[in-house]
Amino acid sequence: MFNIKGIVIASEPMWRHTTFETGGPAELYAVPADVEDLRFLLTTARREERDVFILGGGSNILVADSGIRGLVVNTRLFNEYRMESAGEKNNKTGSGKPTLILGAGLPVSDAAWMSGSSGFGGLDFLFGMPGTVGGALWMNARCYDEEIAEKILWIDAMDRSGRISRITMNKKEWEYKHSPFQTGIGKKLTILRAAFSMYQGEPETLKAGMREKRDNRELKGHYKAPCAGSAFKNNRTFGAPSGVLIEKCGLKGLRIGGASVAPWHANIIINEGSAKAADIRNLLDEVAGKVAESTGFHMEPEVLPVGDW
Template identity: 40%
Template sequence: MKMYTSFRIGGIADILAEPADTRDLAVLAEEARKAALPMTILGEGANILVSDKGIRGLVIRMAGLSGIHVRNSSLRAEAGAKMTDTVTSASAAGLSGLEFIYAMPGSVGGSVWMNARCFGHSISEVLSRVEYIGSEGPGEYHVRAGDFGYKKSPFQSMDAVITAAEFSLAEGRPDEIRAALEKAKREREEKGHFLHPSAGSVFKNNRGFGKPTGKLLESLGLKGVRKGGAQIAPFHANIIINTGGASASDVRELMELAEEKVLAAYGFVLEREILLVGEW
């Protein structure tokens, strides 16, 4: 699985399927349910850590569902579309609202599922409708603001596979949109997000801590700490990087070390942003 995750880490999946469209996806999901086969949905693999032992059951990689369509001020993107491609399509149509997530690794489905957030904005702010396949078949969800929270969405507690999302955007000035895209990309580059394989922020921020999680970890001298091929980034203490040959166990040990240090020093319990996937 390492070739399918941004960490470049992960063991073997029992079965890997890539549906070409929603009909393929519906058949795969139904057959998996009938066979009581564990099912894992994979987008760009940008916010997960796959076990060295791999993933049991069926892994459905959504890359084949990547259509993006713009109509007036609405943009509909299938779940496997890359978020950056989606933002680029919106920009080309002169639509604004998604610039904040430009150059962030991840798919549309994954971004909706986790209510992706950066630079003070969340996906739910411009999300209007979500299509999905549930245990009873296809369905639609119309966004209610109260259903979403900080990196939380209703899909995290639903037995459903997101197939597409619709965003309500606004007309914008092309020069301002381009400037916003360039700024978002530049800030990610300056923070070192693209220097090494990683999954971005390891832990969520919490206003109750009084400072960003990365600053807490930095105050404890954790920048640069290594375990095998994994390292707490010397440029950002809330990012763990794969310096080459890192195992999932290496990364998990660093995560647990960070959690233990913060709890002991501050009494705070960190909440993981990275999902542990597979057989642990």
């Protein structure tokens, strides 16, 4: 069936691979060792008409209790880290700026720290954020008034027939929490690696800035309980971030089963320890419904439901 150098497991529990720590089994779960493995997995799945889900750090998904039918591919071994010489002129831009090439499966916070602490700024704003480079690109991750789209030079991705293409940055296709991988043919692409435009900075200054951001996340309670970060997107055109709307509706601490709205942050839904994925999904619906009822505003969930709902 799937004869690869990496790992293939049947019925792998997905709660082990998500920051919510919930979710049923993946019918098939694979960790490709390299690009050839990935090509084999994707083309075989296509031939056998199996659905494929590409897993990063599992920090923005809610996997159904019944699990995921088809093949889940974990990208964690695509962990390349390569800094191109700062002195080398980039032929296209002539900017001579340092370029950082990162594998899609590398934890984005590790990439931020490795580059920042060796004197290259650009991705330092992502230090402390869970997830991989691939997941951050897919989500166009953002925080502290910066977003990953601003830093991209190009992205290499593989389609379901195993073809690799290089996508150059087109700013028009990237918006708030939206990337071209979320729609159309982009949905069928697996991100392999990406290049980022960096700048040279003082390592100690960059490290201090990163520690400050991590401390700020700690203060906001990001790491206190299993969660997936912001439960709802922030639509500031409505005049207030989602957390403020939820808090104003008195929903902090609201609980369904083992899931609750974090008492310390209204836009974080947590697994108190025994939550079923259904508890979390029902709580997301309940919170969105109550906010819509009281303000007329329909919040858009940021957490992605995955699998057989």
